[in-house]
Amino acid sequence: MSSDLTEKEMALIRQGIKEKYVRVAQTGSGGCFQYPTGAEGMRLQGYPLDLVKDFPKTILDSFCGVGNPFSLGPIREGEVVLDIGCGAGVDTLMAARMVGPKGRVVGLDVTEEMIQRAGANLSLVPSLNNVSFQVGETESLPFPDKEFDVIISNGVFNLTLNKAKALKETYRVLKPGGRLLLADMVLVAELPQERAGNVENWYQ
Amino acid sequence: MDFLALLKKAGFPSANFVKLTGFKSSPYTEGALFYAEKPGVTQEQEVSMSQKKALQAYEEFRGLTFGPGVLDLKTKYLIALGASLAAGCDP
Numbered sequence: 523m524s525s526d527l528t529e530k531e532m533a534l535i536r537q538g539i540k541e542k543y544v545r546v547a548q549t550g551s552g553g554c555f556q557y558p559t560g561a562e563g564m565r566l567q568g569y570p571l572d573l574v575k576d577f578p579k580t581i582l583d584s585f586c587g588v589g590n591p592f593s594l595g596p597i598r599e600g601e602v603v604l605d606i607g608c609g610a611g612v613d614t615l616m617a618a619r620m621v622g623p624k625g626r627v628v629g630l631d632v633t634e635e636m637i638q639r640a641g642a643n644l645s646l647v648p649s650l651n652n653v654s655f656q657v658g659e660t661e662s663l664p665f666p667d668k669e670f671d672v673i674i675s676n677g678v679f680n681l682t683l684n685k686a687k688a689l690k691e692t693y694r695v696l697k698p699g700g701r702l703l704l705a706d707m708v709l710v711a712e713l714p715q716e717r718a719g720n721v722e723n724w725y726q
Numbered sequence: 727m728d729f730l731a732l733l734k735k736a737g738f739p740s741a742n743f744v745k746l747t748g749f750k751s752s753p754y755t756e757g758a759l760f761y762a763e764k765p766g767v768t769q770e771q772e773v774s775m776s777q778k779k780a781l782q783a784y785e786e787f788r789g790l791t792f793g794p795g796v797l798d799l800k801t802k803y804l805i806a807l808g809a810s811l812a813a814g815c816d817p
Contacts, residue, residue: 557749557757567747588757589747595761677757685729689736698766702738707751708729708758 532683539681540633559586564612568593573619581643584610587676589705592616597703600624601671604695606660607631607678611640611653617674618653628670629655630663660688668697680707730760738762 558566561582565571567590574582591613597603597620605614608629618627631637640655658664660682673692682688692702733741740763747757767775792802 557751563749567749588749588751589759591759594744594759679729680755685732686736689732689738693737693764696764698764699771700764702733702741702760702762702764704760704762705747705757706729706760707755708746709754710746710756711754713754 535683557588559583561585563587564590569616574616576647576649577615578646581610581612581615581646584639584643585612587613587705588707589676591674591676591703591705592620594703595701597621597672597674602669603627603672603674604663604665604670605629606663606673606675606692607681608640608655609636609676611643611655613674613676614640614653614655615643615647615650617672618650621652623652626652627654628665629653630658630660631655632657632659661691662687663691663695665695667694668700669695670700671697672701672703674703676705677707679704733760733762738764740765 557563561571561579564582564585564587567587569590570592571582586609597617599620599622601621602625603617603621605611605617605627608614608631611629614627614629618625621627629637629640631640634657637655637657644650644653644655656664660678661684673696679685679688696702730741730743742761744759744761747759749757751757792799795802797805
């Protein structure tokens with residue numbers, strides 16, 4: 523828990539996360555993750571790939587999600603969606619296809635480099651004009667209250683230092699009755715004692 | 727506190743852990759799916775409630791109109807029939 527960490531450790535973790543994801547943004551996901559990424563990862567998680575069959579391969583290659591948030595329930599035409607920690611924007615663009623031209627999707631990420639990469643991916647699908655990307659922190663979402671019908675997120679909250687604050691922010695920007703479709707990493711086994719205190723464990 | 731408990735504390739009382747995804751980033755961590763809803767009335771439900779109110783108001787109006795009064799019920803029905811025919815409504 524973040525309360526057990528010193529300010530210095532938290533700063534190190536924040537820095538480490540940013541450095542890792544700047545590297546991923548600049549070089550692609552290859553080698554940075556130990557689970558399947560790209561179109562193969564999407565296929566294994568049961569993504570509706572038919573919906574995005576016109577997307578260039580380079581977009582799908584950017585996928586490094588840990589699950590399929592869309593398997594948790596439908597996103598409907600005309601809805602307003604936020605993708606927290608959008609990375610290169612694969613889920614964001616898929617959600618944009620689901621909400622159609624009457625809907626709107628915003629992708630938010632903590633690093634400028636990822637937002638640039640997401641913007642580059644968006645530019646490869648000129649038919650999508652209901653998407654925007656912006657830099658922002660999960661713990662302080664730059665949006666008004668009750669803005670979104672749906673929030674999706676994929677492998678992000680585990681990296682967040684103050685999870686309680688980030689989740690309260692998520693609650694704040696959702697409309698009443700709004701849905702949170704979340705894929706994330708969880709601990710499934712106790713960390714060995716010698717690794718439990720490693721700051722690097724936070725973003726491996 | 728585990729993640730599900732944090733979700734509930736943040737205002738999502740019906741938050742659910744759905745399943746593990748099979749994606750492992752280390753021997754200790756695995757992808758997981760969670761679903762949560764913010765309590766409250768959706769826009770769709772609001773519309774449905776406002777329709778219900780309109781229907782209730784109409785039922786009330788109809789009840790009062792056809793209730794006991796100066797004119798008998800048969801006369802009232804014949805007036806209603808005449809009005810609906812004049813308005814082009816097929817009875």
